[in-house]
Amino acid sequence: MTALRSIDVSKVFEDGFTALSGINLSVEPGEFVTLLGPSGCGKTTLLKIFAGFYAPTTGRIEQNGADVTNAPPEKRDTAMCFQSYALFPHLSVAENVEFGPKQNKVPKDDRVKRVNELLRQVDLEANRDKLPNKLSGGQQQRVALTRALAMRPSVVLFDEPLSNLDAKLREQVRREIRSLQREFGFTAIYVTHDQSEALAMSDRVVVMNGGKVEQIGDPEEVYQRPETAFVADFIGSANLLPFERVDDHTVDTPLGRFTVDDPPVADSRFLCWRPEAADYGVSEGENVVASDISERAYQGAYTDVHIAVPGAPDQRLHWPGSASSMSDRVTFRLPPDRIRFVRGELG
Amino acid sequence: MTWRRTLLIVALLTPGLGVILVMIGSVFYVAVMQSFGYYNLVGEDSFSLEHWQKVLDSKQFSRALSYSAYIAVVAAIGSVILAYPIAIWLRRPFRGSLVISALLKAPLFVPGLVASFLFLNVIAFHGIVNQLLMWIGATDAPIRLQNDRGAWGVVFLQLWKNLPFALLLLTGAVQSISDEVLDAARDLGAGSFDRFRKVIAPLTVQAMQASLIIIFIGAAGDFAFQVTAGPTNVQSMAQYMVFLKDSFGRWNQAAVVGVSLMGLALFGSLVLAVLARVVLRGGARW
Numbered sequence: 296m297t298a299l300r301s302i303d304v305s306k307v308f309e310d311g312f313t314a315l316s317g318i319n320l321s322v323e324p325g326e327f328v329t330l331l332g333p334s335g336c337g338k339t340t341l342l343k344i345f346a347g348f349y350a351p352t353t354g355r356i357e358q359n360g361a362d363v364t365n366a367p368p369e370k371r372d373t374a375m376c377f378q379s380y381a382l383f384p385h386l387s388v389a390e391n392v393e394f395g396p397k398q399n400k401v402p403k404d405d406r407v408k409r410v411n412e413l414l415r416q417v418d419l420e421a422n423r424d425k426l427p428n429k430l431s432g433g434q435q436q437r438v439a440l441t442r443a444l445a446m447r448p449s450v451v452l453f454d455e456p457l458s459n460l461d462a463k464l465r466e467q468v469r470r471e472i473r474s475l476q477r478e479f480g481f482t483a484i485y486v487t488h489d490q491s492e493a494l495a496m497s498d499r500v501v502v503m504n505g506g507k508v509e510q511i512g513d514p515e516e517v518y519q520r521p522e523t524a525f526v527a528d529f530i531g532s533a534n535l536l537p538f539e540r541v542d543d544h545t546v547d548t549p550l551g552r553f554t555v556d557d558p559p560v561a562d563s564r565f566l567c568w569r570p571e572a573a574d575y576g577v578s579e580g581e582n583v584v585a586s587d588i589s590e591r592a593y594q595g596a597y598t599d600v601h602i603a604v605p606g607a608p609d610q611r612l613h614w615p616g617s618a619s620s621m622s623d624r625v626t627f628r629l630p631p632d633r634i635r636f637v638r639g640e641l642g
Numbered sequence: 643m644t645w646r647r648t649l650l651i652v653a654l655l656t657p658g659l660g661v662i663l664v665m666i667g668s669v670f671y672v673a674v675m676q677s678f679g680y681y682n683l684v685g686e687d688s689f690s691l692e693h694w695q696k697v698l699d700s701k702q703f704s705r706a707l708s709y710s711a712y713i714a715v716v717a718a719i720g721s722v723i724l725a726y727p728i729a730i731w732l733r734r735p736f737r738g739s740l741v742i743s744a745l746l747k748a749p750l751f752v753p754g755l756v757a758s759f760l761f762l763n764v765i766a767f768h769g770i771v772n773q774l775l776m777w778i779g780a781t782d783a784p785i786r787l788q789n790d791r792g793a794w795g796v797v798f799l800q801l802w803k804n805l806p807f808a809l810l811l812l813t814g815a816v817q818s819i820s821d822e823v824l825d826a827a828r829d830l831g832a833g834s835f836d837r838f839r840k841v842i843a844p845l846t847v848q849a850m851q852a853s854l855i856i857i858f859i860g861a862a863g864d865f866a867f868q869v870t871a872g873p874t875n876v877q878s879m880a881q882y883m884v885f886l887k888d889s890f891g892r893w894n895q896a897a898v899v900g901v902s903l904m905g906l907a908l909f910g911s912l913v914l915a916v917l918a919r920v921v922l923r924g925g926a927r928w
Contacts, residue, residue, distance in 0.1 A: 348825055369831045381826035385844045394840075398831030446830065 296360050297321040298482040299345060299373075299450050304354030306340050306506075314340040315506045318354070324449070327476055327483045329493040332503035333529065338486045341503075342452050345484060347371045359449065369398075374443035375452040379459070380435045382427040388438050389414065389423040395446040413441045417475070433464045440472065444479060451476075453485040457492065469496060490530045494518060502526045509639075523639035527567045534610045535565040535641060544631075549606030554581045556631045563636035570599075571613040572633035578626045582634075585626040586610075593617060600625060670904070676897035683893055693894040703899065706882040707906065710862050713793060713878065714910055717800035717861035718854045724801065725808035725853070729816045730842065743813070747806040754803060758870035761799055762788055788871065795871040800861050808853040815849035816842060843922045851918050855911035862907050879903040 347368035521527035679690035
């Protein structure tokens with residue numbers, strides 16, 4: 296039985312803005328699913344529909360097989376971690392964590408035991424009597440998560456919970472969330488616009504754009520085998536080239552003729568390859584490209600190289616070395632198994 | 643801190659703080675001293691507890707004190723109770739909310755005496771309330787509504803006049819609570835009443851205290867509503883003070899009533915402020 300399911304969900308706001316249309320998504324128990332997309336793509340709206348803050352305009356929400364479409368948030372077996380943490384500023388850490396169980400009339404002994412246990416598990420025991428404004432951002436986020444977990448929900452909903460943290464802390468809290476999710480075994484639906492966060496944390500990623508689902512898959516799948524130009528472009532860097540089909544395994548592009556393993560399908564619009572897919576030091580044979588370098592930017596682990604090709608602007612390579620070791624021209628080979636075809640339009 | 647800096651701070655504070663200290667302080671000083679027999683308009687100045695004794699022994703005084711305290715408590719608590727749901731309703735803008743908000747605050751611009759006069763016209767024998775009662779058959783002849791003995795007229799006027807003020811303070815406080823905090827409470831199982839009791843009220847307790855205190859002080863010292871629409875069998879403290887001064891020229895006794903009124907204002911507002919804090923925050927974290 297699915298933990299949470301949206302069936303043909305759409306949401307049109309009072310001002311006529313269509314935030315979601317035709318969303319079908321099933322989340323399995325214990326799964327960590329990320330809703331990934333740019334601002335305004337509808338991911339937070341979908342999360343709030345799952346939480347019960349918004350009612351869908353059409354469609355249904357099911358939790359553990361039961362229809363919860365019209366159930367208010369307080370009646371759902373979900374708990375939410377908010378972007379701003381939304382801790383109650385007048386209550387101590389322990390009181391914040393205790394709030395949910397108290398509302399749900401958990402007996403006092405159980406409540407206290409539950410709160411103490413959770414605070415110990417997330418290493419917040421020493422801060423139990425502090426007010427939220429005395430804690431760091433990372434600690435506040437941990438309190439928010441602990442408060443949600445104290446409800447013992449079957450599904451925890453995360454609304455961009457790390458967006459207010461600095462890069463280093465974000466990585467630490469990200470690991471903490473994932474390890475708590477594995478430890479407690481709850482189902483997680485996580486909203487983010489940060490593709491690296493989505494790839495690092497998720498069992499499955501749901502890429503959204505313009506209120507619709509573009510692709511659902513595991514992190515490797517959406518990265519290595521994007522189905523649309525939007526997914527390819529939004530997740531990581533992607534080079535997209537218009538192409539002309541020669542035969543099932545040969546296409547012509549502005550970069551030259553390429554041999555491919557997977558043939559393009561009828562609605563394929565672009566040939567797609569990742570900047571790190573190129574092999575260097577190969578100057579002869581199929582799929583070899585030689586081009587002038589128009590721009591280079593040292594990135595530490597690699598040098599971001601832009602090549603100038605008529606009809607194919609802004610093609611990028613990740614050169615595995617320093618900028619100073621490069622000449623003004625680069626030669627590389629695109630392995631046939633690293634070339635994909637995607638449908639859709641460019642953003 | 644150097645003496646020059648100290649001097650500068652004192653100089654900058656003088657226009658504001660100086661007026662408060664000199665003007666209000668001197669008035670307070672004269673009233674207190676006058677209640678003890680000094681600053682007599684006629685006769686010798688000498689220390690005496692006679693004026694306090696006479697006033698405190700008077701039944702009229704104790705009635706005025708309890709009456710003013712009653713009106714002030716009802717006005718303060720009533721205004722806040724009525725203002726909260728409106729403030730929550732107006733928390734997020736909607737079509738027409740600005741107009742509603744402006745209309746609700748209109749009584750702030752109507753002087754108390756004018757409001758009282760208009761109110762008297764409405765509830766007079768020939769007023770629309772009596773006309774309505776007769777039209778719906780509730781009564782055969784006009785009934786006396788003015789200067790009612792239960793002081794309902796004064797309570798109504800106090801609420802009408804003070805509700806916008808409480809609304810002004812509470813709306814800002816309620817608006818400052820983020821949607822996410824209220825959503826979090828809801829997500830954690832709190833229904834409407836629990837969200838108010840456990841989140842909104844504790845987070846707006848300072849605005850509530852300010853409303854309670856300011857309304858209490860104003861209502862405790864009411865003169866205009868009482869003399870026009872109040873009951874005739876009891877006087878408010880301000881009315882009694884003026885009565886003593888005007889009727890018998892008893893300036894010292896009037897000063898005793900004045901000082902007592904200030905004491906009532908101070909004591910009452912303190913009690914309300916403490917009560918609000920204790921009830922809404924369980925007394926924790928002042």
